[in-house]
Amino acid sequence: MPSLCNVVVLISGAGSNLQALINASAKPGSLSRICAVVSNRAEAYGLERARQAGIETHVLDHTQFADRETFDTALMEVIDRFTPDLVVLAGFMRILSTGFVTHYRGRLLNIHPSLLPRYTGLRTHQRALDAGDLEHGCSVHFVTEELDGGPVVAQAVVPVHAGDTPETLAERVHTQEHMIYPLAVSWFAQGRLCLTERGAELDGQPLPLTGHVIRS
Template sequence: MTTKKRVAILISGRGSNMAALIEAAKAPDYPAQIVGVFSNKPDAPGLDFARKNNIPTASVSHRDYASREAFDAEIEKALTNWAADFVCLAGFMRIFSTEFAQRWTGRILNIHPSLLPKYKGLHPQQQALNAHESESGCTVHWVTAELDAGPTILQRRVPILSGDTAETLAARILVEEHRAYPEALAKLARGEVAYAG
């Protein structure tokens, strides 16, 4: 039996994608195990879900640090403590320092609710609606120093329906996110995809 890859998850809120990864990793044949959940918000609801699933957690507020680099050093301590092979961002609402992003390039993933490279950053569902797109979706991608710009690992498409709001579109995309992220992580853990940036 191949050793399962050790994965840490970073969250800022409810962590629904974190929950999807935790649930997927419960399958005996899933090639990764979730070894820790870190949040920059000590009251993030997702931390409770992780604890209920017996996953170690750590949380420190970014507001307690004078610089992005100092805060990222705290994240690094947690990742080192958990001996993480890979990191998955699941609604982690912080931009990393260039040094941290470069150090983890090829080992850190994110999921974004648009078909990147379209509609980076905040409110991508509304951006898609404003542009009168016929479809949107989600993208699992490598994290690099540039926001939402890393190479794509996989995408899932969702049609935009007449009468959609940002909220209804986001809800339908989220269903696909919860399928796409565990699939992408499994591919990475099995060595089926690798960073080639």
């Protein structure tokens, strides 16, 4: 029987993507096991989601550390207690240091609310509307030193409707996030997804720059 993939999830807020991952890991046949949820904010509702699922939680307040590197070192110490096979960023609102990214290279995933490489950073829904885009969406990618610039694993594409606001567009994108993030994690847990010198690979084949694309 294949071994379980130990996953640590990092959050800062409500944790809706965390909930999607919890739900997916509870399904029969899942090979992912969320062994801990860590937040840099004590008030993050995602911590309550984890507790309700019986998952161990930790809070590490970044404001109590002198600089980014010191916080990231402490964060790595917490994460590594659980010997994770994969670290998942689910709304973790921190820019990570090079040392942190290097330490977890090839086992660090993030989800971003745009069709990368478009709209790295913040306010992605407003920026898509301002640009008059006909399509928008979200991307799961391996994390590298470049902000939102690591190899894309999967993208979900949604249409932009006339009269959309950032809020209505975000709602449709969130629905897709909750589908493609568990999918990408399951690929990793099954040993199908990896990061190589050629970029992201699925089943031994290099993925295109846009990753595996799903259209709604």
